[in-house]
Amino acid sequence: MIEMLCGALLLLGSVFILLSAVGILRMPDLYTRMSATTKASTLGIGLVLLGTILYWRDFGIASRAVAIIVFLFLTAPVAAHVIGRAAYLGKVPLWEKTKIDELGGPEEDRRET
C-alpha cells in the first residue's frame, strides 16, 4: 500500500516537473516563464522528495529531504523576485498583450516596451 503511494507521488512530481519544462519552452515572455517554472518545479520537487521519504522510511534520509524541501520553498520565491527585478530594470520587454504594468506608472507615461 505504501509502495503504491510512493510510486504515485514520484509520478505526480515528475509530471509537474515536465509541466514546468513545457512552460519554460512555450510561454511568451520572461515573466510568464518565471511564473510557470517557479511554482510548478517547486511543487514537483517537493512531491518527488516526499516519495523518496516514503520509500526509505529512515530518519536520516527524511531529515535531509525535508531540509531540501524547506530550503527550496524558502529560496525559490527570493530567486525569482531577484531575477525579475533585474530583468525589469534591465528593460527586458514584456509580452505585447500584457494588460497591467504596475511598475510602469499611469497610462500616459508608461515606457515603451
Next chain:
Amino acid sequence: MSFMEWSVQISVIVIGLSILIIFLRLVLGPSIEDRIVALDLLSANAIAFIAVYSIQKNTTTFLDVGIILALLAFLGTVAFAFYLGRRGKR
C-alpha cells in the same frame, strides 16, 4: 515488474525529457535572463533526478549532493542577478 520499479523508470524518463526541453530554452533564450532562469531550473531538476536515482540504485549517498546543489543554485542565481543590476547602472 512491480508498480514501484515501473514508476521509478517512468519518472527517470520524464525528468530526463524535461531536462532536454529546458536545455533547448537555454540554447534558444533571447535574453540573458532567460538563460539564468533555465540554469536555475536545470539545477532544480538535477535535485529531483538525484532523488529518483537514489531510489533506482538503492543507495542513499546522493541526497547530500542535493542539499549542496540547492544551495549553489540559489547563490548562483542571486550572484547573476547582482551583476546584471550592476551592468544596467553603468
